[in-house]
Amino acid sequence: MAVLAAPISRETGWSQQWIYGALSLAILVSGMLAPLSGRIIARTGGRAMLAASGGILALGLTLVGLSHTLWLFLLAWTIIGVGMAMGLYDALFATLGTLYGGTARRAITSITLISGFCTTLVWPFCALLIAWLGWRHACFAYAALLLISVFPAYLYSLPAGGGQTSGAARHKMSGKQAAIPRDLFWLLCAIFTLASVVMTAVSVQLITLLQSQGYTLAAALAISTVLGPCQVASRVVDMAFRRGHPVWTTLFSVGLVALGLVMLALFPQLALIGMLLYGAGNGLRAIVRGTLPLALVKPEEYAIIAGRMARPALIGQALTPLIGGWIFQHFGAQATLLLLCVLALLNVLLTLVLKSRMSPARAS
8 A cells, every 4th residue: 555555546536544544444344353263263274264365355456456436445445354354464373373383483483584575575566567557457466466376375385174173162262261361361462452553653654753853854764764674684583582482572572662762752863773673673573473372372272362362453553543643643743752652661561561470381
């Protein structure tokens, strides 16, 4: 959407608020469906659903390319939201955890390492397609790529079956006896949601926040480019220390994010260093989403728990651009940045509370 929004707005006359609102709608739909995806993965192993996600996303993108009215455009992104619930990080990590248990951590880390190059590769490729074919045919091209790549890739790489959660186990997790203590579950939800909110707000407003600190547009763009390499570098480091408990990775993640944002707010002349730290912490965030719950629950319970945890984080991610934009408009850049610092520091506190409440066996 970062590349598509401008050409869509120029041709259709729709405001970018509506265009980006369609993306928020997709994320919201994805969050509402995340628990259902978790239950399906627990029953079936997830292979078929992940493979089918390519077709659903392709259908949504095809409708985006055919959209000449706003209502069809919003419907298309609703369908894309369904595909996101079926095939993005949360569903993939839940499938790997269900199939491979504790040994899935290496695969999860490797996948996040590869996906760290996503914007570096996909944004220029998308811009090239738009310049060559126009934005509508670029959507059709992406849809075709999804159909010919995602479906066969999942069928080839993942084993059939694998669902391990019985009806009795699902009933147990839906009742009073949860797979993990209720306080740990809600602490994890809060930590993941705050991390998603901060990440989304920074992604949307970083350039403006840097400009408010006295940087030119060119300088702000240059500083923002360090985030991708830092995210990848932090994931490489995590691979070297993967034997440690994920709660330590979580603490490093939220701590680096908070330190980077505080440095940007209090010492704007050190913004580059602040963004290096923030980028490293945010890079670990994607790993933590998959590995921390996996260390706390049994593999057959993981998909259901991961699906439930994904819902508040995705809803928060969907609402952040709207709420963050309102705060920025009414209170200014500095107040927005200070609020992000408070949220990031709160996440450090919650992570410390989580570690203190975990049993020694769980935290080692």
